[in-house]
Amino acid sequence: MNTPCLSRPRGAIRIQDVVKVYDPHGAAVTAVDHCTLDIAPGEICMIVGPSGCGKTSLLNAIAGFHDITSGAIYLDDRLLCGPGRPQSEPGADRVVVFQNGALFPWKTVLDNITFGPLVQGRSTLREAREKARALMADAGLADVESSYPAQLSSGVRRRVEIVRALMNDPSVLLLDEPYRALDSLTKSMMHESLLQTYYRNKVTIFFITHDLEEAIFLGDKVVVMTSRPCRPKKIVTVDIPHPRDHNVLTSRRFRELMDETMSAVHEEAQAAFAAGEREG
């Protein structure tokens, strides 16, 4: 088993002039509009934008769930999708954690976590379980391994899901509003736990959210997207040093960054709202 290596970070994502046009019933809808974005290896990149702005289309393109209309996406200089290859093949180097969670209800926590290495035939059952138990112990999940997801609180489920993703030694974690449905207290616990996990296993994180506080607390970089069609409007570098904990939230720098980002987010939220009014 190879543990993620801190000295050789991988997971550089290059999004180059990507366009995604949906054509549901002849009426073309541009979801992503000439989007260019570079994400460094091991960087936590937070994508912020109004709901339905096309952020998820971008994530789906990286994950290989949907195709793109033009442009290209590279992972560590390997072409994922682009000219001549509109849709990438989903793979365990880019594991997705979904909005409402996608733990398999019919598998216990342990079997959920060992799913990836076992279906890839990468390790034996014993190896996979050993590694799973080590990761679970780190994440404080040691005593839930034989529970089914339905028996767990939503906060514990999210943590299990992050561990399940990390079991695959991905170079990128793709998170689509994973903490959306959580109450704010649980959410802040999740944030600290995610950072702890991140410090132990340095991966690139592509994190979609519309919660600005979450974005600045977690992110190395916050990308504010324009409302549909979606493209980067403003990129804010978060220069608060790691490791971070909840004390960051009350710091002056945090407030300043919030102010700096807020107006851009607000503008787009208004644009999205106005567009919604027009459509309605």
Place this chain on the structure above:
Amino acid sequence: MAVTATLAAKGHGRGSDLVGAGLSIGSVLILWEVMAAADLTAGVPAPTAVLAAWWNLLFDGGYWQSWYLSAFRVAAGFFAALVLGVLLGLAMVVSRTLYGITFPIFEVLRPIPPLAWVPAAIIFWPTTELSIAFITFLGAFYTIVINTLDGGRAIDQRYVQAALSMGASRMNVFRRIVLPGTLPSVTTGAAVGMGITWEVVVAAEMISGGGSSMGGSGGGTGGGLGFLIWNSYTGGSYEQIIVGMLSIGIAGYLSSGLLRRFGQWATPWIGRR
């Protein structure tokens, strides 16, 4: 008995629930006995008379032969329906083409009640036994197919995407996502199908004359429980009619109970909080 089951399933005050069930069943029996004694039941025999007839039947090999025959027919039709129904249902989940071809035919045949098939089945199948098995098969088949199909199609795409994202092959997705994801609906379909199977086998036996080439010791026994009822009716043994009816009730209760147990065992993640 069903009353006991539902009350007990709620899980509170099991003892008092049992007492309540006993009281309600007991009072109905007493009322029935009294009304029969007062000749108010229009010829329906009293519980004591039924019990006496039942007691006699317990020593009649033909009665047990009827149990065996009906249970065998139900089992044969049910398991054939389970295997073929789940296979067809899954194939329709996986293949859009097959779904497109099969579903319209299926939807035309499905509303035809199994009993409407009886004459055609008798003509088509070489033995009465096979026609009865075929009818019981039909009873469970449609329900199982529809449940499998609906269950498979209702699987959340996120599970499939999550599996793919963790490096699962298409085969893996089928085996580890589609199969377990469909299982709860299959067990539901099977439980409903089992109920229909008992309804249908009884009617099929009545209509087809029990298919009794296996003998029996007279008295209308030996041709299946449905045939037992019908024969008791033509023979004027009203006590035996009731015995037959109650026997079927017990048989249906036992088989759905067994199936429910099996379903709970096969889907341990359901209903655990």
